[in-house]
Amino acid sequence: MKTIGCLLVLLGFAAGSTLTRAPDSSVNHQILDYIQQHMNISADPCENFHNFASGRFQAVHQRDDCYSIHGAVEHKYNTRLQTLFELLKDRIFDEEKPSIEEKVWRYYNACLTTSEESRSEKHYLELVPPDEDLTWPQFAPKGTDWPQKPFRWLHTLAHLRRFGMENSLIRMNVQPNVKKNSSKFQLVLDKPDVERFEDVSSIHLLLLSLGVDKKKAPHMASRLIQLDSDLHTLAEEYDESRLDCTLAEVQNRTGLQLNTYLEILFNRSLNAGLLPVEVGNMEYLESLEEFLGTYHQQVVVSYLMVQFVRFVKGLDGSASADSFKCTTAVRSQLELASDFLYQEHYLGQERLQKSTAEVQQIFKAVKGAFEVRLEQNHLQLTTDEISALKQKLQAMTLTVGLLPTNIDQRRFVTDFYGDLKLDRNQDTDFPRAQLKALELRTRRVLVQLNGAEIKGSGFFLLTDSLPETNPEPQFQVSGNTVVLPYDFLQEPFFAPESHDVFKVSLLGYMMARQIMLSFKPHFLPFDANGYYGEVLNSFDERSSYVEAISCLNRTSTYDLEQRLIDVEGLGLIYDVYFGQNSEFEQKQPDFTELPLKKLFLLSFAQMFVGDEEFIVYSEVDSDKLRLSQALSHLPAFGEIFSCSPASLLNPADECRVW
Ligand SMILES: *[C@@H]1O[C@H](CO)[C@@H](O)[C@H](O)[C@H]1NC(C)=O
Ligand SMILES: *[C@@H]1O[C@H](CO)[C@@H](O)[C@H](O)[C@H]1NC(C)=O
Numbered sequence: 001m002k003t004i005g006c007l008l009v010l011l012g013f014a015a016g017s018t019l020t021r022a023p024d025s026s027v028n029h030q031i032l033d034y035i036q037q038h039m040n041i042s043a044d045p046c047e048n049f050h051n052f053a054s055g056r057f058q059a060v061h062q063r064d065d066c067y068s069i070h071g072a073v074e075h076k077y078n079t080r081l082q083t084l085f086e087l088l089k090d091r092i093f094d095e096e097k098p099s100i101e102e103k104v105w106r107y108y109n110a111c112l113t114t115s116e117e118s119r120s121e122k123h124y125l126e127l128v129p130p131d132e133d134l135t136w137p138q139f140a141p142k143g144t145d146w147p148q149k150p151f152r153w154l155h156t157l158a159h160l161r162r163f164g165m166e167n168s169l170i171r172m173n174v175q176p177n178v179k180k181n182s183s184k185f186q187l188v189l190d191k192p193d194v195e196r197f198e199d200v201s202s203i204h205l206l207l208l209s210l211g212v213d214k215k216k217a218p219h220m221a222s223r224l225i226q227l228d229s230d231l232h233t234l235a236e237e238y239d240e241s242r243l244d245c246t247l248a249e250v251q252n253r254t255g256l257q258l259n260t261y262l263e264i265l266f267n268r269s270l271n272a273g274l275l276p277v278e279v280g281n282m283e284y285l286e287s288l289e290e291f292l293g294t295y296h297q298q299v300v301v302s303y304l305m306v307q308f309v310r311f312v313k314g315l316d317g318s319a320s321a322d323s324f325k326c327t328t329a330v331r332s333q334l335e336l337a338s339d340f341l342y343q344e345h346y347l348g349q350e351r352l353q354k355s356t357a358e359v360q361q362i363f364k365a366v367k368g369a370f371e372v373r374l375e376q377n378h379l380q381l382t383t384d385e386i387s388a389l390k391q392k393l394q395a396m397t398l399t400v401g402l403l404p405t406n407i408d409q410r411r412f413v414t415d416f417y418g419d420l421k422l423d424r425n426q427d428t429d430f431p432r433a434q435l436k437a438l439e440l441r442t443r444r445v446l447v448q449l450n451g452a453e454i455k456g457s458g459f460f461l462l463t464d465s466l467p468e469t470n471p472e473p474q475f476q477v478s479g480n481t482v483v484l485p486y487d488f489l490q491e492p493f494f495a496p497e498s499h500d501v502f503k504v505s506l507l508g509y510m511m512a513r514q515i516m517l518s519f520k521p522h523f524l525p526f527d528a529n530g531y532y533g534e535v536l537n538s539f540d541e542r543s544s545y546v547e548a549i550s551c552l553n554r555t556s557t558y559d560l561e562q563r564l565i566d567v568e569g570l571g572l573i574y575d576v577y578f579g580q581n582s583e584f585e586q587k588q589p590d591f592t593e594l595p596l597k598k599l600f601l602l603s604f605a606q607m608f609v610g611d612e613e614f615i616v617y618s619e620v621d622s623d624k625l626r627l628s629q630a631l632s633h634l635p636a637f638g639e640i641f642s643c644s645p646a647s648l649l650n651p652a653d654e655c656r657v658w
């Protein structure tokens with residue numbers, strides 16, 4: 001699902017206000033106000049908690065165009081970054097030693113000042129030819145033939161892959177080798193999983209804008225639609241069948257010159273024959289060369305060209321620019337630099353340490369509560385299985401921020417972007433800067449193949465996908481860790497000095513959900529170190545599990561596992577706060593009349609404030625349904641809100657899985 005964040009611009013708004021807090025309003029009041037302003041008290045909590053807790057969210061956030069709590073978090077984070085970038089304008093930089101601040105400023109400024117014309121799709125193609133000494137067909141000099149040298153689609157694919165286009169014709173990624181030894185990385189090859197082309201007329205228009213001859217464009221557009229459609233059919237033909245082999249074996253079976261592909265990609269000679277490769281779909285790869293052979297070369301190269309244009313135009317800051325969009329572009333394309341600067345300039349070491357200590361404590365409490373559940377052994381597992389799961393749980397860590405925490409972060413970030421040379425005279429060519437940043441980032445992802453993954457307190461993992469627009473804690477199986485982005489460590493979502501009820505209910509719930517996610521059947525065979533073991537395989541076929549989870553299936557859902565995580569996550573975090581072993585403040589706070597338990601649930605419910613009307617839900621459960629399901633399986637809910645036994649959210653029989 002791709003929920004929408006916040007779209008509109010808030011020029012200048014909050015620029016000053018985020019820096020200082022009004023002295024007379026305590027942080028608890030601030031958070032409470034934030035929650036209460038979203039409530040619709042005319043709604044019945046026992047029937048529609050979504051409306052009750054967040055019915056006014058949309059009205060309140062109309063101005064900043066936010067549709068979810070994640071959008072609101074991101075919006076606030078980016079607004080602060082934007083303020084910071086604006087401040088950098090007045091900094092005098094050392095010409096000799098380009099600092100990370102200067103690079104970020106150049107990137108941001110290039111995004112802002114580049115003209116509409118210079119950010120055209122055509123310009124990206126001018127900067128990235130399909131191969132050395134080869135142009136895109138429409139750029140061939142008049143009166144000369146294309147290709148100027150033999151065209152090889154796999155070479156072009158490699159050239160485009162250098163910029164991070166990882167999902168066209170062949171999907172290729174470098175990932176921790178979680179099956180064998182997740183300290184090492186491996187190549188993963190698979191069929192692509194990419195959206196279909198739009199209709200002929202939009203491809204036709206696109207081709208014209210790329211400089212394709214008016215006479216040739218209509219025919220080419222229909223050929224491209226045909227190829228795209230045939231390719232999707234080909235990809236759907238084969239079932240997934242994962243296979244571990246070497247690169248030489250893949251070459252042998254598919255006839256694809258993958259060694260050359262890698263040499264182009266890494267820009268050095270390689271002898272990669274023995275490299276371990278996980279192949280997602282061998283049959284697809286086996287048929288690809290022959291399939292593409294049935295198309296005219298100009299069609300194949302144009303197909304790659306259109307894929308590349310779609311890829312770069314999909315990046316933040318490519319289409320049009322204002323200061324907020326450009327901030328988002330920096331945030332996404334220079335994510336480590338952004339995180340570092342945010343930490344340096346807003347969070348600060350002291351506050352970061354305080355927040356980190358708090359979230360670590362909550363994380364530990366959630367683990368403790370889940371351990372108690374494991375011991376209760378509701379699913380009737382063997383003693384060995386329980387002990388394996390407990391080890392896995394105990395070893396799980398929480399990583400705060402994207403950067404490794406046990407090193408000099410400024411040096412790390414400076415080295416990371418060391419090769420990013422943003423020319424002072426090219427401030428008005430954002431596509432060029434973008435491609436440089438993408439190429440560097442991609443290289444950093446790919447070189448992980450040579451190294452070992454850093455686990456433990458130095459955990460750091462770079463993946464091909466640019467940061468998500470909706471920040472959320474994320475479980476990384478290879479490091480057995482939950483990564484919490486900085487975004488959430490800001491008021492009114494989290495404040496270390498606020499009342500426990502706020503800290504545990506929202507961020508605590510998000511962390512509890514990630515722990516539940518790491519105990520999905522798919523992740524169970526991975527041990528404490530993130531290695532794939534043999535225990536607890538095929539857990540989703542166990543009768544005790546099937547029976548337990550089918551209880552959650554009584555109300556239909558698109559995603560039963562997500563429901564499991566929603567429901568069990570709430571049960572868990574409620575236990576953490578109100579259970580027997582709770583270490584958290586139970587006294588009624590003096591800043592509100594709202595009973596503590598109600599406050600807890602209202603704060604928790606913010607996780608689900610998404611306004612359905614504005615979000616394209618395709619085959620996913622709505623936030624309203626997810627919230628009702630989570631609450632209706634919480635035994636304490638009915639009593640807290642004095643719901644009658646007949647009310648929707650107070651059923652007689654709640655389900656429990658773990
Ligand atoms: C608040 O809830 C009432 C009762 O369900 C509903 O009629 C009204 O439209 C809601 N208001 C908003 C702003 O959603
Ligand atoms: C995994 O690889 C690392 C790095 O090469 C090595 O130190 C470690 O012993 C290996 N672990 C296992 C379980 O094979």
Ligand SMILES: *[C@@H]1O[C@H](CO)[C@@H](O)[C@H](O)[C@H]1NC(C)=O
Pocket residue numbers: 248249252
């Ligand atoms: C590749 O195929 C050939 C002929 O089928 C065979 O002799 C050779 O051993 C194969 N090489 C590998 C690495 O599988």
Ligand SMILES: *[C@@H]1O[C@H](CO)[C@@H](O)[C@H](O)[C@H]1NC(C)=O
Pocket residue numbers: 267
């Ligand atoms: C590839 O490496 C060579 C030699 O190290 C270098 O001159 C060239 O610029 C590199 N090409 C790319 C595309 O990075």
Ligand SMILES: *[C@@H]1O[C@H](CO)[C@@H](O)[C@H](O)[C@H]1NC(C)=O
Pocket residue numbers: 549550553556560
């Ligand atoms: C859940 O219910 C649907 C039909 O409503 C069914 O197709 C599916 O197999 C069920 N899943 C489980 C795990 O019971």
